[in-house]
Amino acid sequence: MTFVLTNLVPGDPATANLGEQASSDPAAVAEYRRQHGLDQPLPIQYARYLEDLARGDLGQSQQSHQPVLTDLRAAVPATMELAALAILLSLLVGVASGVVSALHRNRLGDHVLRVLSLLFVSMPTFWLALVAFYVFFDQLGWAAGSGRLDPGVTAPANVTGLYTVDAVLAGQWFTFWNAVSHLILPALVLTAHTVGLLTRFTRSAVLEVLSQDYVRSARAKGLPERTVLVHYVLRGALVPVITVAGLAFGALLSGTVLVESIFAWPGLGGYAFRSATTFDLPAVMGVGLVIGTIYLFVNLAVDVLYGVIDPRARVQ
Amino acid sequence: MTEANHAERTRPQRAEDQRDILDIVGLTVALPGRTGTGTTVLHGVDLRLKPGGIHGLAGESGSGKTMTGLAVMGLLPPGARARGRVLLDGEDLLSLSAHELGAVRGRVVSMVFQDPSTCLHPMLTIGHQLTDHLRHHLKIGRKEARGRAADLLGRVRIPSPAEALSRYPHEFSGGMRQRVAIAAALACEPKVVIADEPTTGLDVTIQAGVLRLLRGLCDELGLAILLVTHDLGVMSAIADEVSVLKHGRVVESGPRARVLTAPRHGYTRSLLEALPGRTAT
Ligand SMILES: Nc1ncnc2c1ncn2[C@@H]1O[C@H](COP(=O)(O)OP(=O)(O)OP(=O)(O)O)[C@@H](O)[C@H]1O
Ligand SMILES: [Mg+2]
Numbered sequence: 309m310t311f312v313l314t315n316l317v318p319g320d321p322a323t324a325n326l327g328e329q330a331s332s333d334p335a336a337v338a339e340y341r342r343q344h345g346l347d348q349p350l351p352i353q354y355a356r357y358l359e360d361l362a363r364g365d366l367g368q369s370q371q372s373h374q375p376v377l378t379d380l381r382a383a384v385p386a387t388m389e390l391a392a393l394a395i396l397l398s399l400l401v402g403v404a405s406g407v408v409s410a411l412h413r414n415r416l417g418d419h420v421l422r423v424l425s426l427l428f429v430s431m432p433t434f435w436l437a438l439v440a441f442y443v444f445f446d447q448l449g450w451a452a453g454s455g456r457l458d459p460g461v462t463a464p465a466n467v468t469g470l471y472t473v474d475a476v477l478a479g480q481w482f483t484f485w486n487a488v489s490h491l492i493l494p495a496l497v498l499t500a501h502t503v504g505l506l507t508r509f510t511r512s513a514v515l516e517v518l519s520q521d522y523v524r525s526a527r528a529k530g531l532p533e534r535t536v537l538v539h540y541v542l543r544g545a546l547v548p549v550i551t552v553a554g555l556a557f558g559a560l561l562s563g564t565v566l567v568e569s570i571f572a573w574p575g576l577g578g579y580a581f582r583s584a585t586t587f588d589l590p591a592v593m594g595v596g597l598v599i600g601t602i603y604l605f606v607n608l609a610v611d612v613l614y615g616v617i618d619p620r621a622r623v624q
Numbered sequence: 625m626t627e628a629n630h631a632e633r634t635r636p637q638r639a640e641d642q643r644d645i646l647d648i649v650g651l652t653v654a655l656p657g658r659t660g661t662g663t664t665v666l667h668g669v670d671l672r673l674k675p676g677g678i679h680g681l682a683g684e685s686g687s688g689k690t691m692t693g694l695a696v697m698g699l700l701p702p703g704a705r706a707r708g709r710v711l712l713d714g715e716d717l718l719s720l721s722a723h724e725l726g727a728v729r730g731r732v733v734s735m736v737f738q739d740p741s742t743c744l745h746p747m748l749t750i751g752h753q754l755t756d757h758l759r760h761h762l763k764i765g766r767k768e769a770r771g772r773a774a775d776l777l778g779r780v781r782i783p784s785p786a787e788a789l790s791r792y793p794h795e796f797s798g799g800m801r802q803r804v805a806i807a808a809a810l811a812c813e814p815k816v817v818i819a820d821e822p823t824t825g826l827d828v829t830i831q832a833g834v835l836r837l838l839r840g841l842c843d844e845l846g847l848a849i850l851l852v853t854h855d856l857g858v859m860s861a862i863a864d865e866v867s868v869l870k871h872g873r874v875v876e877s878g879p880r881a882r883v884l885t886a887p888r889h890g891y892t893r894s895l896l897e898a899l900p901g902r903t904a905t
Binding site for chain 2: 525526530544617
């Protein structure tokens with residue numbers, strides 16, 4: 309799949325990677341192609357690719373001159389750290405404000421939250437990233453700069469690849485706070501869109517459940533409003549919220565492409581951006597594989613959660 | 625002759641002068657309309673329930689039967705306004721705060737809703753839904769509550785009640801769910817139960833069983849039931865008193881035998897005539 313897509317792109321990796329001068333020299337181009345097997349017919353290229361893949365070899369990146377696998381090993385945890393924080397924040401804030409919005413339906417709080425969430429959903433993430441970087445870093449100097457750590461701070465011993473977790477494991481609190489300070493701004497930027505999305509969907513899910521007969525029945529039993537809300541309403545609204553959270557995570561990952569480039573975050577998104585713009589095909593295919601796998605696991609997790617939440621969805 | 629019929633009932637006749645447990649006086653309910661003017665769906669409804677008695681409430685669809693029940697429970701749709709008095713054991717429910725009402729609902733007065741398939745939460749076990757209000761109102765532990773819940777399920781003829789507690793609503797038939805809902809309404813041994821079409825959609829034998837159960841509870845515990853139904857057959861089988869609603873007004877009210885055999889109002893007569901295989905005398 310990723311192989312077909314990447315080969316359909318109308319671009320020539322040879323000219324993109326050789327530089328201005330060399331690409332005007334037909335001999336150099338031919339040599340480059342032969343070296344990278346690009347002179348072979350596509351089916352043979354594909355067979356070779358699969359063969360290498362089976363051995364865990366994703367090829368060599370033409371930009372970093374390192375195996376793609378090595379690049380990905382470094383990039384995936386960086387993105388995961390960012391994306392996990394962003395989705396957690398989105399869930400916390402989005403679900404809470406969606407519930408508040410629904411409970412205050414058509415009152416001031418609801419109107420404010422609806423306008424805000426609409427604003428967040430429709431704001432382009434890359435634009436927000438640029439503005440945030442300019443305002444909070446350039447102008448106010450509140451946020452830490454680009455990258456995962458300040459220059460001069462060494463990365464903690466690699467255990468999970470998540471700097472915050474690794475720093476805690478190593479007991480390096482200074483490194484931990486430094487990593488957190490670098491995470492916050494890009495994570496918040498990524499959060500904006502998904503928070504808006506989750507607020508809107510949670511609101512409508514909660515409103516839908518509030519009108520259900522089983523909520524009226526729960527009230528008729530004289531249960532305290534808090535119990536009705538937590539046990540009956542939120543439980544009922546959880547399935548649509550989880551569905552949207554899964555989709556939101558996908559949106560969030562695609563948001564990393566530009567956000568990571570702007571914040572010079574050494575993650576998957578920035579790597580995807582660089583390799584796509586330079587037609588670094590092995591790298592693009594590697595990124596595609598990883599992203600595909602992540603989507604697969606997210607969907608799997610969503611399905612498992614359906615079963616946990618809703619007994620009707622359990623396989624008998 | 626009609627009075628004689630009434631006295632023939634096998635169960636002991638409650639003292640006529642016994643105080644009403646539920647006394648609805650001049651209940652008027654206005655719902656917010658689309659245009660903001662609002663529509664009045666109940667116009668000065670009067671109803672009285674005696675302890676141990678079953679009061680049948682009949683009337684065509686849209687006449688306001690469910691609204692009457694919801695007004696008693698304080699569960700009218702948002703924006704609705706209720707006037708009049710709903711005296712439960714002498715206390716006016718319409719004047720209670722939300723908090724005070726919470727202590728009454730499900731404990732002193734409870735309601736079985738019209739549609740059994742939607743009134744149980746699909747993602748919570750039967751046991752959860754039968755015990756949460758029990759534990760809240762009676763301040764009893766989980767184990768004791770489950771024991772009582774299993775007991776209740778047995779009484780509404782749910783097979784293997786103990787296992788049923790850990791199952792989910794979708795694993796039961798519509799009729800069983802209806803009986804579970806009845807069990808939930810009875811759990812805290814309330815004094816009044818509003819049963820909104822509790823037997824609609826049940827097959828005849830189960831319907832008879834549910835009616836017998838309700839009758840038995842009235843006799844045993846002195847429970848008073850407001851039985852909403854547009855099935856006059858059910859009414860004649862079980863009710864002590866009958867009221868007929870039309871367009872939000874009580875057009876006829878009195879002892880069952882009198883209302884069903886010698887209706888004073890033309891509307892009641894036409895309802896009776898609409899019954900298959902039956903003619904009004
Ligand atoms: N949520 C609501 N908003 C506005 N009007 C409503 C609402 N629910 C019911 N009504 C109106 O109130 C009136 C009384 O309805 P109610 O549900 O009490 O009728 P009912 O006697 O229970 O009928 P049925 O036998 O069909 O259950 C009807 O005219 C109905 O259109
Ligand atoms: Mg009704």
